Amino acid sequence: MKKEQEKKGEITVFLALSMTVLLSLVLTTVEAARVNTIRFQIECAADMSLYSALAEYHRELLDQFDLFFVDTSYGSSHVGLEQTQWHLREYMDYNLDGTRDFLLPGVRDLLALSAKNAEILSVSMATDEECLVLKSQAVSYMKEKTGLSLAEDILQNTSYIETHHMLEGIEEKRERNRAEIRKRDGKRVRVDGEWKKIKIEDPVSHIPIRDTGLVYLVTKDSEGVSGTAVDLAAYVSARECNKGDGLAPEREAADGVLDEILFGEYLLEHLGRYTDRREKAHLQYELEYVLGGKENDAENLKYVLNRILLIREVSNYLYLQQDHVKQAQAGTAAAAVSAVLLMPELADLLKEGILLAWAYTESVNDIKILLEQGKVPLCKTMQDWQMGFLDMLHYQSALTGGAEGNGLSYEDYLRIFLMLENPHDKILRFGDVVEMVVRDTAGNRTFRLDNCLESMEVCFTAESRYGYCYTIQKRYGYEILE
Numbered sequence: 001m002k003k004e005q006e007k008k009g010e011i012t013v014f015l016a017l018s019m020t021v022l023l024s025l026v027l028t029t030v031e032a033a034r035v036n037t038i039r040f041q042i043e044c045a046a047d048m049s050l051y052s053a054l055a056e057y058h059r060e061l062l063d064q065f066d067l068f069f070v071d072t073s074y075g076s077s078h079v080g081l082e083q084t085q086w087h088l089r090e091y092m093d094y095n096l097d098g099t100r101d102f103l104l105p106g107v108r109d110l111l112a113l114s115a116k117n118a119e120i121l122s123v124s125m126a127t128d129e130e131c132l133v134l135k136s137q138a139v140s141y142m143k144e145k146t147g148l149s150l151a152e153d154i155l156q157n158t159s160y161i162e163t164h165h166m167l168e169g170i171e172e173k174r175e176r177n178r179a180e181i182r183k184r185d186g187k188r189v190r191v192d193g194e195w196k197k198i199k200i201e202d203p204v205s206h207i208p209i210r211d212t213g214l215v216y217l218v219t220k221d222s223e224g225v226s227g228t229a230v231d232l233a234a235y236v237s238a239r240e241c242n243k244g245d246g247l248a249p250e251r252e253a254a255d256g257v258l259d260e261i262l263f264g265e266y267l268l269e270h271l272g273r274y275t276d277r278r279e280k281a282h283l284q285y286e287l288e289y290v291l292g293g294k295e296n297d298a299e300n301l302k303y304v305l306n307r308i309l310l311i312r313e314v315s316n317y318l319y320l321q322q323d324h325v326k327q328a329q330a331g332t333a334a335a336a337v338s339a340v341l342l343m344p345e346l347a348d349l350l351k352e353g354i355l356l357a358w359a360y361t362e363s364v365n366d367i368k369i370l371l372e373q374g375k376v377p378l379c380k381t382m383q384d385w386q387m388g389f390l391d392m393l394h395y396q397s398a399l400t401g402g403a404e405g406n407g408l409s410y411e412d413y414l415r416i417f418l419m420l421e422n423p424h425d426k427i428l429r430f431g432d433v434v435e436m437v438v439r440d441t442a443g444n445r446t447f448r449l450d451n452c453l454e455s456m457e458v459c460f461t462a463e464s465r466y467g468y469c470y471t472i473q474k475r476y477g478y479e480i481l482e
């Protein structure tokens with residue numbers, strides 16, 4: 001009976017061999033699943049690490065300029081990428097920790113992964129390629145936001161100005177005219193049998209060749225001119241900047257004609273100017289600084305107004321050549337003066353001088369209108385003309401100004417100048433303005449654009465407690481892909 005109750009176990013050689021194969025298959029499958037899971041986990045953790053790092057974009061750059069950049073100094077005076085690499089490694093380590101969400105003790109992580117290193121291989125900094133990275137992001141922003149309805153008008157006005165050489169100056173023409181008149185001063189003529197020395201008084205000698213008081217003249221009835229100034233040595237355009245690896249492969253270089261127009265519109269949208277100044281700023285006339293590059297508001301405004309004056313003088317002078325009524329008025333006055341001087345040959349020179357002076361006084365009034373947020377046509381008609389013939393004699397008190405009119409505004413003239421400005425100077429000076437504005441905000445006293453990155457390529461290394469070590473390389477940034 002006892003023998004019948006005993007249990008016997010046995011296994012065949014075939015089953016033993018079969019179990020060996022099956023166990024090998026099962027264990028290999030489990031291990032392959034673990035390896036693939038490790039790779040997938042590292043891939044996801046690397047993505048999340050980059051997303052998290054790029055989510056630390058500089059808030060003031062976004063609020064003030066609609067730009068996305070990571071300040072790698074994180075508000076400190078530190079220069080370099082070490083802090084960003086530390087952030088990337090910490091984010092990856094956090095996302096690789098498979099036990100952090102479990103509250104039960106003794107939970108075992110079958111992957112046991114941790115971040116070993118996060119090395120930035122290449123980086124695209126805001127100031128790379130002389131701030132082309134900064135400009136390209138600004139242009140991308142404008143492409144997403146606005147259309148191109150202004151482009152045709154800007155190009156047409158710019159082409160007209162260049163074709164008629166309006167920025168080459170008319171002062172030289174006025175000076176040559178006066179020089180010719182002065183040559184005849186003191187000439188001796190015979191009157192009633194006697195020789196007399198003729199003293200020639202230029203009837204428009206009170207009109208300056210270059211009016212150094214132009215800014216005061218056209219702003220004296222307004223709030224006045226800002227007296228703020230800066231030391232440019234501390235900003236992008238004057239200092240040696242940290243360098244990255246240039247424009248990211250995904251980012252399109254903003255160096256075409258259309259890009260210049262869009263960048264000009266971006267600057268008009270984000271920067272202050274005389275007619276819409278940024279109060280309590282380092283420079284209130286930021287757009288004028290981008291064009292003039294001077295250390296104070298007054299000089300930058302003077303630079304812009306003198307360029308407008310050149311355009312307006314040529315335009316007004318061209319109009320006077322076609323207006324027969326005004327030609328007749330100038331001719332009559334010139335003939336009368338030359339007759340009194342007993343020098344009829346002087347009539348044509350005096351007429352030319354009067355027309356040049358008339359064009360100047362009209363141009364000064366045009367600028368006053370523009371600064372009072374009125375409009376002035378690029379090419380005038382009889383109805384648009386403001387200054388009468390006698391107004392030249394007391395033009396400083398005869399300026400009308402006004403906020404009405406049709407044609408181009410002060411901002412439209414700025415658009416033209418931005419289109420004509422050297423792209424290199426324009427973007428570097430914009431970088432200066434960005435630093436000026438951001439440094440005025442809380443916690444950003446040491447802010448530098450050359451510490452700001454737009455994209456980066458990172459090599460992540462992760463290891464497992466079970467002896468695995470993997471490396472993955474990724475590139476991420478704020479590029480807007482078409």
